[in-house]
Amino acid sequence: xxxxxxxxxxxxxxxxxxxxxxxxLTGAKLLGRxxxxxxxxxxxxxxxxxxxxxxxxxxxLGVGDPGLIEWPVIQATTMANLEEEAGQRTVAxxxxxxxxxxxxxxxxxxNKGVLxxxxxxxxxxxxxxxxxxxxxxxxxRD
Amino acid sequence: xxxxxxxxxxxxxxxxxxLLDIRAFPGNWINSNPDTNGIARLSVTEDQGKLLLxxxxxxxxxxVDWGMAPLSIFAAGPASQTGAxxxxxxDFGFAETRLQGMIMKGLLVLAQFHRFKDESGRTGxxxxxxxxxxxxxx
Numbered sequence: 001x002x003x004x005x006x007x008x009x010x011x012x013x014x015x016x017x018x019x020x021x022x023x024x025l026t027g028a029k030l031l032g033r034x035x036x037x038x039x040x041x042x043x044x045x046x047x048x049x050x051x052x053x054x055x056x057x058x059x060x061l062g063v064g065d066p067g068l069i070e071w072p073v074i075q076a077t078t079m080a081n082l083e084e085e086a087g088q089r090t091v092a093x094x095x096x097x098x099x100x101x102x103x104x105x106x107x108x109x110x111n112k113g114v115l116x117x118x119x120x121x122x123x124x125x126x127x128x129x130x131x132x133x134x135x136x137x138x139x140x141r142d
Numbered sequence: 143x144x145x146x147x148x149x150x151x152x153x154x155x156x157x158x159x160x161l162l163d164i165r166a167f168p169g170n171w172i173n174s175n176p177d178t179n180g181i182a183r184l185s186v187t188e189d190q191g192k193l194l195l196x197x198x199x200x201x202x203x204x205x206v207d208w209g210m211a212p213l214s215i216f217a218a219g220p221a222s223q224t225g226a227x228x229x230x231x232x233d234f235g236f237a238e239t240r241l242q243g244m245i246m247k248g249l250l251v252l253a254q255f256h257r258f259k260d261e262s263g264r265t266g267x268x269x270x271x272x273x274x275x276x277x278x279x280x
Binding site: 005006007008009010011012013014017018025042043044062063064065069071077078079080081082083091092094097099100101102104105107109118120121122123125127128129130131132133134135 | 143144145146147148149150151152155162179180181199200201202206208214215216217218219220221222223226227229232234236237239240242244253255256257258260262263264265266267268269270
């Protein structure tokens with residue numbers, strides 16, 4: 001029996017997205033402790049990614065004054081990332097972080113051994129600060 | 143002023159309440175990859191200070207019009223007044239797509255998060271594509 005798949009672009013029909021191919025996806029390269037490549041950053045200092053069941057947990061440490069600021073541990077959504085990393089069947093992570101004064105949408109992926117975190121930050125405290133985006137790069141430390 | 147990272151901590155802005163400069167966004171953005179199986183082109187239009195995004199994606203039998211979605215605009219920093227990126231969501235019923243765009247040196251880098259809500263068993267997927275603005279200047 002054949003099944004007709006609904007789509008809104010051709011890449012929705014990629015056989016690599018079918019449930020039978022899910023087992024071929026790996027997020028092993030994401031796991032570990034990652035430090036910002038920019039030691040002068042005023043953003044994220046460190047990120048630790050751990051596996052939990054079939055998913056991933058992300059712990060981010062922001063640069064504070066003094067010391068580091070521990071963000072809430074995030075349960076990330078895992079998505080197939082089929083086109084980067086030389087076509088290997090790896091994953092990218094999407095996660096939202098809620099502070100009581102700010103909401104952050106983020107995505108995390110590996111590109112040529114570098115962990116890339118992109119943040120879209122929305123202030124909810126009426127402070128007048130502009131909502132902003134940021135992108136930072138991390139190298140593996142263990 | 144609360145912060146999660148030092149860069150959030152700025153002098154109280156004098157421009158609080160002003161709208162961001164959104165001039166970088168309107169126009170037609172064309173995918174740099176002519177062989178894409180994803181989004182072919184984006185059209186950003188302004189309506190009363192708000193931006194709307196229309197997506198035309200590649201389908202097996204021609205372009206698929208996703209319709210329009212409102213954009214949330216982001217600056218390059220909390221003290222900046224210049225729009226540098228956006229987010230938006232398209233809900234198709236059977237799937238949901240979140241887009242995160244950032245403009246760098248005239249190039250729009252678009253991260254796409256496609257999540258299926260139907261019973262097809264397909265896994266969600268991530269794609270990053272690049273778009274250039276049709277500016278007719280060179």
